[in-house]
Amino acid sequence: MGVDVATILGTVSQWLWNHVLLYVLLAVGIYFTLRLRLVQVRKLGMGVRTLTAGLRRKSGTERSRGMSPFQALTTAIAAQVGTGNITGCATALAAGGPGAIFWMWVSGFFGMATIYAEAVLAQTYRSVRPDGSVLGGPAYYIRAAVRGRVGRILAGIFSVLLILALGIMGNMVQSNSIAGAFQHAFHIPTLAVGIGVAAVSAFVFLGGVGRVASVTEKLVPLMAGIYVAGCAAILVLNRTELPEAVRSIFVGAFRPQAVAGGAAGLTLRETIRYGVARGLFSNEAGLGSTPHAHAQAKVKRPEEQGIVAMLGVFVSTFVILTLTALVLLTTGVLGSGLEGTALAQLAFQRAFGQAGKGFVAICMLLFGFSTVVGWYFFGEQNVESLFGRRGVLIYTWVVLAALVAGSGLRVDLVWNLADLFNGLMALPNLIALLLLGHVVAGICRAGDGGKHLSGRERKSDSAG
Template structure:
């Protein structure tokens, strides 16, 4: 039975991510389409997004409640989910499998992904609603039903909800806790199970507190964890400053001519650079996946496009800041050996790069960052899953969902099961399809929000 399930999961992942690259073309194509329809909103409104980000910046903002949360709290909740182990482990894996050029294609995917996530946030605001208890709620499940009426809409919305609950709430959080357990065992020798129990206990405390505690937690943790990692990365880059020019050169040359950097490395070509760069980049920033709209729906803003603009900043911070920092640290270290059988990859490559500059403290630094990144993702992903549990099964199902999620966090910390990782990838991919179909079907609303006509401008003035 296990072998049959593994074979099915592998076949689906080949179509979605690996061989047929269905999602790569779908996600990138959607980003290009929205970039054109919104007249390059990610360029025109970038300054506004930056001003809104720092204009709303607060480590102790107004408490979230039934009416939702502040725009900044919604952004930090989204970033909490976006900035995860993919920014360290995923980046290192992309470099190993696709070479330095993968980073260029990560930037390309993030640029177009900013337009996609703008659309997701606008639609999440347009179709947010209130639950029977009077709490504001929203997400793809609601705009999917609006895009496709009748049975088709209900089926696609239900399919999305089940996929995200499994992908993020359960298996995804199991994967995140495994990364924390592994990092702390390697750095400090701490038992993985003990680390898992501690992480699960803190997570449960936040889960029980609901959206109020979630918003308060993310608005404090996200800025601190980002600053901690960026400062550490900048210190390494200062130490490796002589290699920085070569690192940037390898990114641009590797994007179009990988052989010029590493010679005749078998299997390393432009296709691999594009494939791993785009796939890992989109997986990291989650643009188009349908996860972050759950947070952006709760933002208290005057107009939907106000949250769309600030949502773009989440993709920018995730890819152009945090993920790029990891890439430059690795490339400037000189430790990258793409596709080498005995070459370092994943977390081990990132740890080795920081160790080269920090000595043995490098392991501890990565372990602490892994704790920040992975734990924040656990909190964000749990919340996204909870929203869909409520929509499908009602408020009574939240407690069983929380208990199961906490159990997966503990199990994942000490038991790495490759099938769980593969299934997480599969359900992550499957939830993209109904989400993007709905976003594309409602693209007219997004275009009008990004470039309002005369009627829309008059309506906004009256409002």
């Protein structure tokens, strides 16, 4: 019975992602790209400068009431750059061939405009309490976009779906991925790994937003540096294969059957579908998750964080995913019949021997744990919005229990539920983005003219 339910949920989730969200997310990205006049091209350099300036703001009292732009970005990247950046890329390559990577770049390019809009709205409609603490995210701008009872219902549905999809079920999957990698590489019992992950997570969770920000600003650069260094070493070793790997991406993007490595009988439609869908799922642009982090940033005007937010998609798609793809292509593992994590482990094992398994396990730990922290925080914001601070402690212990339980379970059902709820929660977020497109465009134009907008922060003495 459980297998039948998992199969049904998987079929529904696949249909939602491949036949609805694939087109809607891409269309929203194109809409904001055109309406904001290629904001991801015009203002990417400005984002780097804004981020650098934000690094200088290191006041401890400020951290307790919010995050610096850098901390907000690393919290967002912590969620974006997870185990899916390894397994998702491997799956796209195995199913869609090398050309799928080109279409992942396309989805990332348009996704940068979408996430700019999400971050701007998260800043504009966030709620600041009298004590200086901040609550924000799609639930707040959904209520602004859709007035009255319908807006409150849509915001509530979004919050419930996110809590279940990311905070609980998604974190079970992350724990399972970490435990599986460590058991395979080091023969450590999965339950022991799950308990260890939960123990370290408890230390971070119970420290509040300040500790989340402090951990992610240190963990994200560390994990990215380790992974980039490992990938770079492989590409240096396989440098003679690199030109062919790059060529196969561009040729396979339009003539998938002309290059090796894809599934037999692969069509252009399938290559585009796998590339765009996996790219959008990986960078999370439009899903409504990362705006919770960007709402916390202490900036002078909403556009500043919108510009910084684009860097998250850039790092996730054009750095981490691209390096993973080139490693898989240059090591020649696509014809092995493996997919997902196993395919990535084989690639690193061919380059580094048995140490490759350990390297992937360590990266899975860092990537997975960073995602656990980010997703927990996003769920916490929505729990507090619905139930107030009293609900947060209960939510914390539920997530910790899920981390332990998820480490030793077959999580097909949980993964399919998380996928489905992820897709469903994107729908009210996308509706709000389109309804508030004029607000985003106005803020972007004001930024082009050098004007400073204060946003529409609403003082509140309650969680909702």
